[in-house]
Amino acid sequence: MNEMSPPMVCDPVILGSADDRGAQARVLGRIAELNLEKNAWEIDTFGYTVLTPQQVAPASFCEKLRDHILDEAARASGTRPALNSGTEPGEYLTFLGRTQFLPDMLFADRAFEQAVMNEKILALVTYMLGESCLMTAMNGVVKGPGPEYMPYHVDTPEPSPLPPYSTVANVTWLLSDFDKPNGGTFFLPGSNRWCRAPMHAESVDLSAAVTPQAPAGSVLIWNGNVWHGAWPRTAPGVRVSMITYFARYYMRDQRDDALGHYSERVTAEMLARNPERFAVLTGKKRGDVSDEQHRRTSLFA
Numbered sequence: 001m002n003e004m005s006p007p008m009v010c011d012p013v014i015l016g017s018a019d020d021r022g023a024q025a026r027v028l029g030r031i032a033e034l035n036l037e038k039n040a041w042e043i044d045t046f047g048y049t050v051l052t053p054q055q056v057a058p059a060s061f062c063e064k065l066r067d068h069i070l071d072e073a074a075r076a077s078g079t080r081p082a083l084n085s086g087t088e089p090g091e092y093l094t095f096l097g098r099t100q101f102l103p104d105m106l107f108a109d110r111a112f113e114q115a116v117m118n119e120k121i122l123a124l125v126t127y128m129l130g131e132s133c134l135m136t137a138m139n140g141v142v143k144g145p146g147p148e149y150m151p152y153h154v155d156t157p158e159p160s161p162l163p164p165y166s167t168v169a170n171v172t173w174l175l176s177d178f179d180k181p182n183g184g185t186f187f188l189p190g191s192n193r194w195c196r197a198p199m200h201a202e203s204v205d206l207s208a209a210v211t212p213q214a215p216a217g218s219v220l221i222w223n224g225n226v227w228h229g230a231w232p233r234t235a236p237g238v239r240v241s242m243i244t245y246f247a248r249y250y251m252r253d254q255r256d257d258a259l260g261h262y263s264e265r266v267t268a269e270m271l272a273r274n275p276e277r278f279a280v281l282t283g284k285k286r287g288d289v290s291d292e293q294h295r296r297t298s299l300f301a
């Protein structure tokens with residue numbers, strides 16, 4: 001850059017250091033306090049990271065989430081999918097393979113509110129999307145055996161070129177073991193820096209795909225710009241996960257209008273039993289107008 005030229009407006013360093021009423025210091029301080037520097041570095045470098053079960057929650061908490069998701073699956077289809085045997089949910093063919101999606105998990109049990117408020121996950125999501133970000137979807141996912149796979153795609157819902165910083169993040173709770181035979185998620189490490197979605201031929205070339213091998217209870221977190229997809233499940237039984245999406249404050253939640261958006265459905269009891277941040281995440285509490293400029297110009301506000 002020559003001395004006279006102004007800095008690039010989209011340079012994250014410039015944006016990150018905008019006047020943000022202390023947001024950057026709070027967000028980075030929280031990452032350090034919770035020993036998440038390596039995870040934040042992996043998100044920046046590879047586009048994704050895996051939190052270990054020990055970092056996230058006791059095994060009993062994840063079993064509770066999983067059981068509620070299987071209960072919802074049974075309610076929706078009439079059959080409770082068996083974890084390690086059987087071929088359910090065969091008739092549900094979606095973009096993710098033989099998969100049942102359960103979109104209303106936030107309202108199924110208080111444990112799902114606690115999952116949203118998990119301190120380590122929230123610290124990393126805030127690092128990517130700022131303190132004003134929203135939770136835009138929470139889907140239970142039950143994936144059975146079948147030949148279908150999910151090609152590479154990005155989650156950022158914008159045309160390319162994508163912004164060089166995250167505008168959406170995916171937090172997937174692995175409620176059964178994830179690996180290739182189990183139909184796990186794969187990534188193209190570093191593709192988050194390309195700021196574009198794959199072209200069709202690129203989306204089906206899986207030769208460089210990396211598949212995290214992660215036990216139940218882990219949480220996969222990725223930046224919406226990273227290229228990723230999912231293997232077909234070849235093992236019997238089902239893969240159970242919970243996908244939560246988060247987005248910058250100016251985006252809307254992904255739920256079907258017919259189901260109603262979180263801000264309309266979150267109850268007074270849910271708000272009363274959670275920290276104030278829960279109201280911000282569910283779109284119930286909007287920031288002050290006087291903070292608008294700070295939110296607009298800082299990566300972390």
Ligand SMILES: O=C(O)CCC(=O)C(=O)O
Binds near residue numbers: 141155241
């Ligand atoms: O569940 C998976 O393995 C992948 C999900 C995915 O690609 C997505 O939510 O965008």
